[in-house]
Amino acid sequence: MTAPAGQAPRIGHPTSAGDSEPGHIVIADRVVEKIAAQAVLEIPDAGGAAPRVFGHAIPGAGHLGIRRTGLHQAPKAAADIDGGTVYLDLAISTRWPAPVAEVTTRVRDHVRARIHDLTGLTVAEIRITVTGLITGNGEGVRP
Numbered sequence: 001m002t003a004p005a006g007q008a009p010r011i012g013h014p015t016s017a018g019d020s021e022p023g024h025i026v027i028a029d030r031v032v033e034k035i036a037a038q039a040v041l042e043i044p045d046a047g048g049a050a051p052r053v054f055g056h057a058i059p060g061a062g063h064l065g066i067r068r069t070g071l072h073q074a075p076k077a078a079a080d081i082d083g084g085t086v087y088l089d090l091a092i093s094t095r096w097p098a099p100v101a102e103v104t105t106r107v108r109d110h111v112r113a114r115i116h117d118l119t120g121l122t123v124a125e126i127r128i129t130v131t132g133l134i135t136g137n138g139e140g141v142r143p
Contacts, residue, residue, distance in 0.1 A: 040107055
């Protein structure tokens with residue numbers, strides 16, 4: 001195939017007007033929630049949210065078969081995507097005695113970067129609720 005002077009050869013030929021236009025990718029809210037939950041677990045002092053019933057934390061709920069609190073358990077994440085913008089709610093626990101403000105700042109920065117790197121979406125807001133403190137060196141504690 002020979003192209004006119006000054007033009008690169010065309011590899012494919014559209015068969016209709018719609019074929020020449022680029023498509024678009026839709027990323028579901030649930031995908032962003034899973035990315036955010038995994039990104040939280042990449043921060044050493046952050047982990048899964050304490051189980052709650054009617055707004056109250058339930059200590060020792062892991063023994064009742066309810067989701068456990070720990071640095072290996074996934075946090076709760078809820079995302080709302082509006083166009084290319086993400087609004088995110090996270091419920092996490094932090095390791096005690098780590099400074100909560102410092103941990104949440106690291107979580108917010110890391111989650112924002114991971115979502116943008118993996119999806120190209122812009123994170124406008126991340127609201128973080130710390131539902132519990134993880135103490136001791138027991139099960140579920142990461143180094």
